[in-house]
Amino acid sequence: MLTLLFDGVAYGMLLFILAIGLAVTLGLMNFINLAHGAFAMAGGYTTVLLMQHAGLPFLVCVPLAFVVTALLGGVMEFTLYRRMYDKPHLDQVLFSIGLTFMAVALVDFFVGSTQQLIQLPEFLKGRTELWDGALGMGHYRLAIILVCLVLALVLQRLLVRTRFGAQLRASVDNQRVASGMGIHVHKIFLSTFAVGSGLAGLGGALGAEVLGLDPTFPLKYMIYFLIVVAVGGTSTLSGPLLAALLLGIADVAGKYYVPKLGAFIVYSLMILILMWRPQGLFSRDGQ
Amino acid sequence: MNSRLLVVSLGLVFSLGAHLAQAQEAFKIGLILPMTGPSASTGKQIEAAARLYMVQNGDKVAGRKIELIIKDDGGVPDATKRMAQELVVNDKVGVLSGFGLTPLALATAPIATQSKTPMVVMAAATSSITEASPFIIRTSFTLPQCAVAMGDWAPKNGLKRVVTLVSDYGPGIDAERYFKERMQLNSAQVVESLRVPLRNPDFAPFLQKVRDLKPDALFVFVPSGAGAAVMKQFLERGMDKAGIKLIGTGDLTDDDQLNDMGDGALGVVTAHHYSAAHPSALNKKFVDAFKKANNGLRPNFMAVGGYDGMRVIYEALKNTKGGQGGGEALLAAMKGQIFESPRGQIFIDAQTRDIVQSIYLRKVERKEGQLYNVEFDVIKDMKDPGKAK
Amino acid sequence: MSAAQRLRTMGQLRLWEVAVWILLLALPLLLPTHALLISEITIIALFAMSLDLILGYAGIVSLGHAAFFGMGAYNAALFAKHLNPDPLTGLVVAMAFSGVLGAVCSLGVLRGSDLTRIMVTLGVALLLQELANKLDGLTGGADGLQGVVMGPVFGHFEFDLFGQTAAWYALGITLLVFVMLRRLVHSPLGYSLQAIRDNRLRALAIGIPVHARLVVIYTLSAALAGLAGGLQAQTTGFASLDVFGFDRSADVLLMLVIGGTGWLWGGLIGAVVFKTLHSVISAWTPQYWTFWLGLFLVLLMMVGRERLLRPWGWGRKS
Numbered sequence: 005m006l007t008l009l010f011d012g013v014a015y016g017m018l019l020f021i022l023a024i025g026l027a028v029t030l031g032l033m034n035f036i037n038l039a040h041g042a043f044a045m046a047g048g049y050t051t052v053l054l055m056q057h058a059g060l061p062f063l064v065c066v067p068l069a070f071v072v073t074a075l076l077g078g079v080m081e082f083t084l085y086r087r088m089y090d091k092p093h094l095d096q097v098l099f100s101i102g103l104t105f106m107a108v109a110l111v112d113f114f115v116g117s118t119q120q121l122i123q124l125p126e127f128l129k130g131r132t133e134l135w136d137g138a139l140g141m142g143h144y145r146l147a148i149i150l151v152c153l154v155l156a157l158v159l160q161r162l163l164v165r166t167r168f169g170a171q172l173r174a175s176v177d178n179q180r181v182a183s184g185m186g187i188h189v190h191k192i193f194l195s196t197f198a199v200g201s202g203l204a205g206l207g208g209a210l211g212a213e214v215l216g217l218d219p220t221f222p223l224k225y226m227i228y229f230l231i232v233v234a235v236g237g238t239s240t241l242s243g244p245l246l247a248a249l250l251l252g253i254a255d256v257a258g259k260y261y262v263p264k265l266g267a268f269i270v271y272s273l274m275i276l277i278l279m280w281r282p283q284g285l286f287s288r289d290g291q
Numbered sequence: 292m293n294s295r296l297l298v299v300s301l302g303l304v305f306s307l308g309a310h311l312a313q314a315q316e317a318f319k320i321g322l323i324l325p326m327t328g329p330s331a332s333t334g335k336q337i338e339a340a341a342r343l344y345m346v347q348n349g350d351k352v353a354g355r356k357i358e359l360i361i362k363d364d365g366g367v368p369d370a371t372k373r374m375a376q377e378l379v380v381n382d383k384v385g386v387l388s389g390f391g392l393t394p395l396a397l398a399t400a401p402i403a404t405q406s407k408t409p410m411v412v413m414a415a416a417t418s419s420i421t422e423a424s425p426f427i428i429r430t431s432f433t434l435p436q437c438a439v440a441m442g443d444w445a446p447k448n449g450l451k452r453v454v455t456l457v458s459d460y461g462p463g464i465d466a467e468r469y470f471k472e473r474m475q476l477n478s479a480q481v482v483e484s485l486r487v488p489l490r491n492p493d494f495a496p497f498l499q500k501v502r503d504l505k506p507d508a509l510f511v512f513v514p515s516g517a518g519a520a521v522m523k524q525f526l527e528r529g530m531d532k533a534g535i536k537l538i539g540t541g542d543l544t545d546d547d548q549l550n551d552m553g554d555g556a557l558g559v560v561t562a563h564h565y566s567a568a569h570p571s572a573l574n575k576k577f578v579d580a581f582k583k584a585n586n587g588l589r590p591n592f593m594a595v596g597g598y599d600g601m602r603v604i605y606e607a608l609k610n611t612k613g614g615q616g617g618g619e620a621l622l623a624a625m626k627g628q629i630f631e632s633p634r635g636q637i638f639i640d641a642q643t644r645d646i647v648q649s650i651y652l653r654k655v656e657r658k659e660g661q662l663y664n665v666e667f668d669v670i671k672d673m674k675d676p677g678k679a680k
Numbered sequence: 681m682s683a684a685q686r687l688r689t690m691g692q693l694r695l696w697e698v699a700v701w702i703l704l705l706a707l708p709l710l711l712p713t714h715a716l717l718i719s720e721i722t723i724i725a726l727f728a729m730s731l732d733l734i735l736g737y738a739g740i741v742s743l744g745h746a747a748f749f750g751m752g753a754y755n756a757a758l759f760a761k762h763l764n765p766d767p768l769t770g771l772v773v774a775m776a777f778s779g780v781l782g783a784v785c786s787l788g789v790l791r792g793s794d795l796t797r798i799m800v801t802l803g804v805a806l807l808l809q810e811l812a813n814k815l816d817g818l819t820g821g822a823d824g825l826q827g828v829v830m831g832p833v834f835g836h837f838e839f840d841l842f843g844q845t846a847a848w849y850a851l852g853i854t855l856l857v858f859v860m861l862r863r864l865v866h867s868p869l870g871y872s873l874q875a876i877r878d879n880r881l882r883a884l885a886i887g888i889p890v891h892a893r894l895v896v897i898y899t900l901s902a903a904l905a906g907l908a909g910g911l912q913a914q915t916t917g918f919a920s921l922d923v924f925g926f927d928r929s930a931d932v933l934l935m936l937v938i939g940g941t942g943w944l945w946g947g948l949i950g951a952v953v954f955k956t957l958h959s960v961i962s963a964w965t966p967q968y969w970t971f972w973l974g975l976f977l978v979l980l981m982m983v984g985r986e987r988l989l990r991p992w993g994w995g996r997k998s
Contacts, residue, residue, distance in 0.1 A: 117335075327970070394920055
């Protein structure tokens with residue numbers, strides 16, 4: 005009911021923040037980056053390690069996770085990803101799977117494979133019940149919804165109202181012409197990739213409490229990010245947002261009402277949608 | 292010539308002959324554990340415990356050197372089976388051991404039977420495992436042991452309407468069934484039985500459902516390592532404030548993770564066979580030695596299963612004078628062993644080859660600044676209820 | 681040799697290939713302690729060969745080929761357990777079910793971009809894994825399907841603990857498939873597939889029925905993957921949820937890429953290289969083998985796949 009809807013929306017918003025970087029990367033650079041989940045994991049672990057070893061409060065660690073992951077993303081784009089843009093998709097897929105494996109093993113080696121537990125600050129721990137329990141809102145999930153909403157709006161403004169956004173959209177539409185018009189496409193790629201990865205890191209930090217955090221995080225959740233991108237399409241911002249919300253609500257509701265089927269529902273839904281509209285539900289371009 | 296001299300000279304001849312003929316080679320123990328993947332913490336604990344035992348008791352038994360061959364199956368039953376086969380055929384191990392999960396043990400059972408190699412199950416906990424092969428010995432525990440203990444305790448303490456939440460595989464189904472039956476025997480009710488998938492579980496929707504059912508308590512079984520996620524979700528949904536008590540088997544408050552769960556875990560009552568806070572001298576020694584050798588890591592029930600498993604193997608080797616008589620003799624020497632383990636006194640039942648041990652009821656409390664499962668009641672010498680049927 | 685003669689003989693095995701196959705068939709005799717490893721590599725090679733059909737010859741990127749492998753494994757195991765323990769009949773059943781599944785799934789991979797194909801194939805594999813998990817009365821769920829005891833091959837050769845029968849069984853079947861596929865890829869059907877892979881639009885323009893051909897090859901590929909899965913279930917006597925796992929699909933893709941797509945030996949070479957690397961590295965660092973695997977993948981992709989087979993090209997810019 006309402007609580008379920010609330011949970012589903014929270015989950016969906018989180019997925020959106022996690023997946024939006026992937027959508028933009030795919031749309032802009034036509035690069036299937038399966039290592040996106042590894043960036044999310046990096047953000048999560050940055051937060052956990054800073055909290056545990058440097059004693060920094062949660063609210064400081066989350067933006068730091070964004071910064072650290074964005075820097076990591078920028079460096080990787082410049083050194084590694086850039087060489088892979090012209091390669092066929094299969095190579096990109098295997099390359100990013102390789103990066104993911106390395107990330108998973110590195111984290112396992114340095115931190116260990118147990119679930120990482122975060123202690124949230126007190127004001128985020130509570131729960132508000134409305135209408136005699138019909139709507140129960142965990143404060144943390146409420147915070148997630150608010151933060152992600154704000155981020156979505158900021159991104160929208162960035163894309164639509166700023167010069168950078170215009171250049172980005174131009175490059176997505178037609179790279180060659182954009183380059184011909186004097187747009188520094190490589191700089192756009194670098195900054196977009198960095199921001200996209202940073203957002204993934206932010207999502208990972210926020211999600212550590214809700215989704216759990218262990219070295220297998222990228223492999224577990226990659227499929228969800230891919231679903232958001234494939235169903236939502238890569239040409240708009242609202243496409244992945246709606247797809248993420250749909251996915252979040254369907255997943256939560258499915259597990260509640262028909263626990264026997266569980267994730268089955270989500271996968272079937274995805275396959276059916278993709279078979280019906282291969283370019284995504286909300287995409288502008290046909291194929 | 293008295294008999295002692297005879298025995299000694301025979302012994303000398305034997306060992307001399309052994310050195311010359313190289314007949315007494317090293318005794319190899321194959322230890323197959325999930326060192327990677329979701330059950331990696333199990334593998335880590337058992338490996339540490341096995342090595343600790345070897346350090347404390349030496350690596351020579353009855354004149355033979357003990358060689359421990361550790362293999363990582365990643366929690367994949369195909370791999371376990373293949374590794375077991377290779378260990379038996381290529382490395383010629385005398386004993387197979389480990390087995391972090393039920394499917395891994397079940398997959399290997401035919402190999403043990405075919406090759407007549409004793410198999411010491413140190414972790415897996417489904418009742419039916421020991422029936423899969425006449426060569427299986429278990430030193431871990433079975434879920435029915437804990438579920439029945441809980442099924443007795445709960446109604447006596449005012450918890451008459453309970454919902455069960457278990458992971459959907461062998462041990463989980465065991466726990467659910469035996470808890471339910473025991474509750475019904477005690478005129479209490481299991482209102483609903485929920486099963487969560489083993490891989491990638493998302494507890495939120497299930498716990499929401501429990502919340503809506505408003506029971507007296509929630510009985511949980513999840514494999515070692517997943518307890519923290521359940522606890523977190525339980526607290527986040529305010530279920531403790533809604534008057535629902537959290538109970539379960541000790542896997543929920545696994546010593547490995549317990550200290551990191553925070554104060555929300557205080558007061559949770561579980562039934563299990565081992566707590567790191569068990570007040571015996573042997574246990575204190577074990578815990579201290581383990582922590583020292585492993586960077587302050589606290590041993591959990593998996594570690595104690597591994598530790599005792601090694602003890603069973605060592606004793607059996609001693610009793611068969613280094614494994615003479617092959618697998619069957621070794622197996623016979625393993626059956627019926629009775630000794631004190633860090634968990635309390637345990638006994639390997641000669642008929643069922645399963646473990647008979649005391650099940651403790653414990654509550655999470657803060658001791659010396661850390662969270663521990665503090666034992667407050669005990670059911671002694673509990674046999675596996677699954678076998679009684 | 682005239683062009684016509686050359687075309688006719690292209691589908692036949694060369695002398696060196698016959699020699700290699702004789703050596704392979706003799707391996708269980710020459711290395712009896714490694715019979716288990718031999719049958720394992722052979723089965724994976726067969727699986728990789730089936731993937732080569734769609735990847736190397738039709739250009740479809742699939743991250744979920746394990747769906748068919750798993751389907752074959754469970755079907756063969758269930759058939760042997762409940763109906764008839766004869767191995768060869770079990771294989772036919774496995775192939776049939778997987779083939780049907782392949783035909784159904786082929787509808788999903790016809791349209792859309794590479795990403796869509798990846799998602800659909802991945803989704804199907806995950807779906808089947810979930811299904812196998814839920815139908816635990818039938819499949820044993822997370823505990824796996826126990827109690828599969830195979831009858832003797834041809835009513836005579838029992839499956840032994842040392843794995844020799846299994847090795848020869850697997851090798852024999854793989855050889856048959858190899859010969860058949862060699863004929864296939866050098867037939868008009870095979871050539872039309874390569875045309876589709878190279879440029880779908882052009883193939884359509886010259887009148888090749890693209891969709892029909894893709895359905896056919898995908899079905900065949902699925903059936904062969906099911907064959908490999910059935911072999912796996914029969915030789916190990918066991919089937920568990922990991923036959924559908926993402927790891928399996930990713931590993932076989934990697935093996936094929938290492939060995940080289942588009943020529944049938946790629947699967948076999950890739951399987952051997954991969955398994956050898958795995959054994960060597962795992963013996964040295966059992967927990968962190970995935971790190972070295974990942975590093976290998978990253979470097980290989982950056983250097984370029986074709987370079988692996990032509991070491992004299994290293995160092996030169998392409």
